[in-house]
Amino acid sequence: MPRVVVFDEFGGPEVLRIVADPAVEPEAGEVRVRIEAFAVNPLDAMMRSGTSPAPVPLPHARLGIEATGVIDAVGPEVVGHRVGDPVIITAIPNASVRGSYADYTTIPASAVIPRPAGLDIPQAAAIWVAYSTAYGALVEEAKMRPADLVLISGASGAVGRSAMQIANQLGAVPIAITRHAARSDELRSAGAAAVISTDHEDIVDAVHRRTSGAGVDIVLDLVRGPGQHDLLKATRPGGILVAAGYLDPRPTPDFGDTPVTVINYRGFDHLSDPAVVGRMAAFLSAGVSLGALQPAIDEVFPLNDVVEAHRRFDKGLHAGKKIVLTTT
Incomplete structure (x- = not known):
């Protein structure tokens, strides 16, 4: 049985x-x-x-x-x-x-x-779950393009790792956030172009140093909570923040008017659309074939x-x- x-x-x-x-x-x-x-x-x-x-x-x-x-x-x-x-x-x-x-x-x-x-x-x-979530947030929602600077909170998790690989596959530049500097080398090996460790540096200052004060183009926020405020300040005016995770159980405050577009994304939002699932599947198959997605x-x-x-x-x-x- x-x-x-x-x-x-x-x-x-x-x-x-x-x-x-x-x-x-x-x-x-x-x-x-x-x-x-x-x-x-x-x-x-x-x-x-x-x-x-x-x-x-x-x-x-x-x-x-x-x-x-x-x-x-x-x-x-x-x-x-x-x-x-x-x-x-x-x-x-x-x-x-x-x-x-x-x-x-x-x-x-x-x-x-x-x-x-x-x-x-x-x-x-x-x-599927990690890569489709990252793809949906970055490609379908944020319209990520080559050379975009992409800041990823919760980068050590499965979706964060997937997001770094997807960004690299499309020619974007993933910047990983971690709470522990000891994970920096592992995140670079996983695909991060740069790593910000919050136990050693301030997110906003670190991003502005790396971008000459301009800020990143896209943020993938897999944490939410009060820390989202710093992510918004690290994003350039006209940039996009996609909130796609709940690693911080604390409420995410309403930060009021911001020059950043904020999108609340749920992975199941796209999975009922055959056209989107088809694009996800084709991207996944190509990435696996190229060795870019593992x-x-x-x-x-x-x-x-x-x-x-x-x-x-x-x-x-x-x-x-x-x-x-x-x-x-």
Whole structure:
């Protein structure tokens, strides 16, 4: 009987348990995916702990918003997908019902794309959420261009690392922000053209020194909170700040009139638009083929060790890299 990870109450990793559930037959417009691997994301921990922005119905709630696998069954009226196709899952909006922490999930055919050649299974499981979020924020929203100076807060995380690679692929200049100078070399190796460590320097002063007082063209704010004020001051008049993360739990104040365009971005905003998903998929495939886009993997666990994987995530031991679980 296929395995599914579920939880019946909110809490720490120990609330997760593995049960046997039958695989669901696909209906019209759906495919069933035999999952080979899935990644742990912040939203998974939020759902499990009861802090998700969307309600999670209990009991028997599922988890998981990204995965890779092989199409196992195809429902009526599905075009362009066949049994045996290796795919990446792009969106599971009802993850509490169809989440990817399982041997199988049945989802709309529109929620899968072909798996790019050049990725192993753990990489394919870990690439979509971070890279699609960074791409959507920087390319679709901010219209990033070659030579743009791009300031990235929360750069050590999975989305921040993805953003640096995407900026480099398009010829922009990523400037990473970190709280710890000890991470500077790692961030440069990950693609940062420059690193600002807030334990040693002021963000605004550091940006103005590097830009002769002009400020950066684009800010990708993956933190929010009161610190957004400094990011706005580090942006040139007419520049763009895209807020796409919530690493700081404190409220983000309304800073009033600013010469900077502020965009609040949610990754799911674009995933219901087939045209945007198509552009994301093409960009991703090209970047993987060129070697420009490579997800950073922390540790790979078997599905049966899901509790240990979540403990590692909660403790922050993954250092912004992706934790992956395999089903075989």
